[in-house]
Amino acid sequence: MTPRVEIRHVSKRFNRTSGLVERLAERTGLKTPNPVVHALDDVSLTVNNGEVVGIVGESGCGKSTLGRVVAGIIEPTEGDVLYHGKTWQDMSPQQAGHARLAVQMIFQDPSSSLNPRHRVDEIVGAAALRHGKTTRTELQTYVAGQMRRAGLDPVMSRRFPHQFSGGQRQRIGIARALAVQPDMLICDESVASLDVSIQAQILNLFLDLRRELNLTYMFISHDLAVVEHISDRVAVMYLGRIVEEAAVADLFAHPAHPYTRALLQEIPRLDTTRRQYSTISGEIPSPLAPPSGCHFHPRCPFAMPRCAAERPKLRDIGTAHRAACHLND
Amino acid sequence: MSNPMLEVRNLRTEFGSEAGRVTVINDVSFALERGKVLGLVGESGSGKSVTGFSIMGLIDPPGEVTGGQILFNGQDLRQLPEHRMRTLRGNRIAMIFQDPAMTLNPVLRIDTQMIETILAHETVSKPVARDRARDALGMVGIPSPEERLHAYPHQFSGGMRQRVAIAIALLHSPDLLIADEPTTALDVTIQAQILAVVQRLARERGTGLIWITHDLSVVAGLADDVAVMYAGRIVEYGDVGTVINQPRHPYTNGLIGSLPSNNQRGTRLRQIAGSTPAIAQLPQGCAFRPRCTQASDACLIMPPQTEYDGRLLRCFHPVTHGKAT
Amino acid sequence: MKPDLTSFVRFLRVYCRSPLAVCGLIGTVLVLAAALFAPLLSPQNPYDLMQLDIMESRLPPGETAFAGFTFLLGSDGQGRDMLSAILYGLRISLIVGIGSAALAFVFGTLFGLTAAYIGGRTETVMMRLVDLQMSFPTILSALLILALMGKSVGNVVLAIVIVEWATYARTARGAALSELRREYVDAARSLRMGHRNIILRQLLPNCISPLIVLLTMQIARAITLEATLSFLGLGVPITEPSLGLLISNGFELMLSGTYWVSLFPGIALLVTIFSINLVGDRMRQILDPKAAQR
Numbered sequence: 001m002t003p004r005v006e007i008r009h010v011s012k013r014f015n016r017t018s019g020l021v022e023r024l025a026e027r028t029g030l031k032t033p034n035p036v037v038h039a040l041d042d043v044s045l046t047v048n049n050g051e052v053v054g055i056v057g058e059s060g061c062g063k064s065t066l067g068r069v070v071a072g073i074i075e076p077t078e079g080d081v082l083y084h085g086k087t088w089q090d091m092s093p094q095q096a097g098h099a100r101l102a103v104q105m106i107f108q109d110p111s112s113s114l115n116p117r118h119r120v121d122e123i124v125g126a127a128a129l130r131h132g133k134t135t136r137t138e139l140q141t142y143v144a145g146q147m148r149r150a151g152l153d154p155v156m157s158r159r160f161p162h163q164f165s166g167g168q169r170q171r172i173g174i175a176r177a178l179a180v181q182p183d184m185l186i187c188d189e190s191v192a193s194l195d196v197s198i199q200a201q202i203l204n205l206f207l208d209l210r211r212e213l214n215l216t217y218m219f220i221s222h223d224l225a226v227v228e229h230i231s232d233r234v235a236v237m238y239l240g241r242i243v244e245e246a247a248v249a250d251l252f253a254h255p256a257h258p259y260t261r262a263l264l265q266e267i268p269r270l271d272t273t274r275r276q277y278s279t280i281s282g283e284i285p286s287p288l289a290p291p292s293g294c295h296f297h298p299r300c301p302f303a304m305p306r307c308a309a310e311r312p313k314l315r316d317i318g319t320a321h322r323a324a325c326h327l328n329d
Numbered sequence: 330m331s332n333p334m335l336e337v338r339n340l341r342t343e344f345g346s347e348a349g350r351v352t353v354i355n356d357v358s359f360a361l362e363r364g365k366v367l368g369l370v371g372e373s374g375s376g377k378s379v380t381g382f383s384i385m386g387l388i389d390p391p392g393e394v395t396g397g398q399i400l401f402n403g404q405d406l407r408q409l410p411e412h413r414m415r416t417l418r419g420n421r422i423a424m425i426f427q428d429p430a431m432t433l434n435p436v437l438r439i440d441t442q443m444i445e446t447i448l449a450h451e452t453v454s455k456p457v458a459r460d461r462a463r464d465a466l467g468m469v470g471i472p473s474p475e476e477r478l479h480a481y482p483h484q485f486s487g488g489m490r491q492r493v494a495i496a497i498a499l500l501h502s503p504d505l506l507i508a509d510e511p512t513t514a515l516d517v518t519i520q521a522q523i524l525a526v527v528q529r530l531a532r533e534r535g536t537g538l539i540w541i542t543h544d545l546s547v548v549a550g551l552a553d554d555v556a557v558m559y560a561g562r563i564v565e566y567g568d569v570g571t572v573i574n575q576p577r578h579p580y581t582n583g584l585i586g587s588l589p590s591n592n593q594r595g596t597r598l599r600q601i602a603g604s605t606p607a608i609a610q611l612p613q614g615c616a617f618r619p620r621c622t623q624a625s626d627a628c629l630i631m632p633p634q635t636e637y638d639g640r641l642l643r644c645f646h647p648v649t650h651g652k653a654t
Numbered sequence: 655m656k657p658d659l660t661s662f663v664r665f666l667r668v669y670c671r672s673p674l675a676v677c678g679l680i681g682t683v684l685v686l687a688a689a690l691f692a693p694l695l696s697p698q699n700p701y702d703l704m705q706l707d708i709m710e711s712r713l714p715p716g717e718t719a720f721a722g723f724t725f726l727l728g729s730d731g732q733g734r735d736m737l738s739a740i741l742y743g744l745r746i747s748l749i750v751g752i753g754s755a756a757l758a759f760v761f762g763t764l765f766g767l768t769a770a771y772i773g774g775r776t777e778t779v780m781m782r783l784v785d786l787q788m789s790f791p792t793i794l795s796a797l798l799i800l801a802l803m804g805k806s807v808g809n810v811v812l813a814i815v816i817v818e819w820a821t822y823a824r825t826a827r828g829a830a831l832s833e834l835r836r837e838y839v840d841a842a843r844s845l846r847m848g849h850r851n852i853i854l855r856q857l858l859p860n861c862i863s864p865l866i867v868l869l870t871m872q873i874a875r876a877i878t879l880e881a882t883l884s885f886l887g888l889g890v891p892i893t894e895p896s897l898g899l900l901i902s903n904g905f906e907l908m909l910s911g912t913y914w915v916s917l918f919p920g921i922a923l924l925v926t927i928f929s930i931n932l933v934g935d936r937m938r939q940i941l942d943p944k945a946a947q948r
Contacts, residue, residue, distance in 0.1 A: 058516035058518060059516050068840070071844050072843075073840050073844055100844075100846055103844075113837035113838055113840075114841075115838040115859075116860065117860055118855075126847070126855075127842075127846070130847065130848075165604060167604060168604075176845070177845075195372035195605070197372060197584060197600065200587035200588075200599070201600050203598055204598055207596075222516065222517065224517070228589065228594065229592060229595070229598070230589075230595070266518050268520075268521075268524075268544065269546055269590060270545060270591065271549060271550065283486050283489065284486075284516060284518070
């Protein structure tokens with residue numbers, strides 16, 4: 001079975017390109033070269049049809065960048081992303097257009113992910129109309145159907161985004177994505193800015209849609225509890241690399257990487273008996289200057305000299321369970 | 330509770346707008362003892378932040394605290410003239426915010442800001458103030474505090490900035506520290522560090538702590554008591570173990586029930602229907618009534634806060650089963 | 655995007671809260687009406703040489719003409735009725751001013767938005783062009799262009815567009831840069847909406863506020879610029895005199911006491927520019943705080 005999406009050795013570096021004068025200054029040593037942000041560093045991951053893959057990590061881990069690369073909003077610096085076994089270069093322009101449309105993204109910030117000057121019917125319907133998913137005569141009915149499916153009342157289709165609550169705006173974003181009939185959704189922190197009670201509603205909507213439309217998901221979040229609930233498989237990222245990947249039950253029951261273990265320990269749980277917060281020391285390093293070797297070694301309680309020198313490979317350590325740690329050798 | 334350090338009674342804050350006056354918090358009462366932690370929990374629009382600002386006296390027109398008492402060490406803060414309140418603020422009562430940019434001035438160095446704060450309430454020499462600032466930084470766990478004093482806020486990470494804000498708040502060993510969602514914008518591992526720091530310092534110095542948050546899990550591990558707010562009122566208030574393990578108010582119960590960690594993996598989460606009403610358009614009677622599975626016509630009257638099963642509850646139809654399952 | 659009538663009415667209500675701004679609006683409307691209805695309001699067609707009589711030249715205000723009407727504002731060196739000349743001159747001034755400002759707005763905005771959208775080296779080159787354009791002194795550049803191309807209303811419009819478009823480009827690019835970071839642009843990209851849609855339907859409506867403000871202020875500037883050029887003799891041709899040219903024509907007569915030939919066109923120009931500036935100022939007051947909030 002060809003996987004729905006295959007991410008192969010994808011790296012993404014961001015840096016400000018220097019102008020002519022700047023480059024001259026850098027050559028002569030008058031100016032230090034522009035810093036490079038290593039957002040993604042040799043990431044490989046497979047997402048199968050109908051699967052929900054959760055991506056967890058903290059700031060700077062690159063999970064949002066990875067989502068945008070898969071959605072086609074950002075180009076990788078190195079590596080390939082294969083959709084049903086083919087890269088966009090392999091496909092004809094028409095096939096590539098379809099493939100790009102088939103993967104849609106649900107964004108984090110409900111206040112900036114909708115164009116404040118557009119009404120809801122344009123937000124939801126414009127792309128669907130442009131790509132022939134509906135005709136102009138059918139447009140209003142089509143938009144109404146999409147809105148209803150996302151839990152919105154179609155009577156509000158002539159309103160502007162600022163007239164809706166955060167949860168409703170997120171639903172508009174979902175309706176917009178579904179209107180072009182994708183088969184894969186990338187949810188980038190889609191419930192992070194919502195209240196707990198609304199979060200539950202939106203997560204339920206994702207689960208319902210998955211069943212109804214047989215969608216594949218890539219679910220990006222920093223919230224481990226949410227990821228644990230909704231995912232089949234989980235990948236843990238740290239500073240641009242995947243450090244562990246496993247089936248959800250396996251990851252949470254037997255975390256193999258020290259970072260995963262620390263992360264699981266730190267999540268506040270609804271447990272009134274645990275009163276002590278033990279912590280991993282140190283700050284999360286900046287992606288501008290990641291530590292050598294294993295990125296986690298400065299904060300790792302089990303660090304060895306080897307960890308500073310050599311980057312651990314992501315290897316199989318069990319059934320469908322991979323980790324990148326020298327301890328597993 | 331005998332001789333609480335802070336006692337809030339029937340607090341009421343209103344905001345004036347084009348639509349008229351809106352009551353943002355209503356009949357809010359709680360108490361806090363020295364060295365204890367109160368978790369003030371609610372979603373957006375519940376009035377939890379406004380409560381914190383009201384205690385600090387930071388409500389500006391068109392807002393106004395219009396009712397109730399705020400008894401701090403026996404003294405009603407509402408009766409105090411502003412210049413007296415200013416001697417208390419930063420000195421005996423301190424506040425930290427979600428965005429440390431609200432506390433830290435981006436164009437001043439850290440030592441300048443901290444020394445300013447110290448000298449505002451005490452007359453000591455600058456070198457002495459500087460030493461105290463350095464010690465305060467060390468106490469919140471900032472490495473190489475001597476060098477870090479020379480830095481500007483933008484040279485710190487988010488977690489570090491919050492630690493500095495905590496250090497500034499604790500410079501005068503206040504009796505009361507109000508923390509308004511200070512860790513919401515931080516990563517989980519950093520949040521854990523901040524919680525550890527605050528917990529340790531509060532215990533060491535006997536500072537009373539009000540922790541305002543939307544995250545029940547944070548409060549579960551940190552607080553002694555918890556007050557749950559909805560639409561400007563406290564709906565459930567009691568010992569944290571009692572409230573969280575056996576919630577009696579349908580809202581608290583629904584909130585805890587909707588947490589992913591309390592639901593079986595992959596199943597539909599138990600959700601509360603509808604959404605929080607706008608504070609300017611509250612329904613008649615109990616504000617939670619339209620969303621409540623237990624509601625009846627009796628709920629068309631606002632339930633008073635009564636003692637029920639070891640806590641204070643504002644509900645005519647409490648949830649009766651055991652732990653939220 | 656269908657303009658919403660109720661939001662326009664609401665905008666007007668907010669606008670009218672400032673009495674000074676209302677004066678400006680009234681002044682602008684009067685000026686526009688005067689220019690529009692010039693043929694109806696003028697006692698004489700100042701361009702029709704058959705209607706002019708050299709014997710009626712330099713008559714002070716209040717004198718009667720042979721044709722029967724009163725020279726309300728006097729007559730100029732050719733016997734032209736000043737009121738008529740001013741009304742027709744107002745037309746030219748406004749057409750040139752508004753026309754050139756509008757064209758510069760369209761071109762400059764598209765330039766700036768596209769530059770921000772394309773990014774990279776292309777953007778840098780485009781913005782250096784903008785910098786280059788802005789570093790030339792306005793009047794000197796316009797004079798140079800007109801000296802090379804010759805005098806005509808069209809050339810004056812073109813010259814003003816060339817010297818003014820860069821301001822819009824810079825503002826548009828700045829506004830676009832911050833909007834490009836917002837997620838709705840990423841959403842449009844993900845939905846494959848195409849370059850034209852992203853620039854015109856996504857970015858433009860959200861960048862338009864500061865540009866509208868700029869436009870209202872630049873209209874006054876364009877009118878002033880045209881007046882200056884015409885006064886210096888390199889603006890509109892004598893056959894289609896604008897207010898600036900009228901002022902210039904009457905300049906030599908000032909010293910001999912024939913003040914009305916320069917004064918009244920000068921007052922008309924002053925009222926026009928002042929009113930438009932008041933409107934622009936008020937627009938800035940209303941629109942900018944909202945832009946700053948976002």
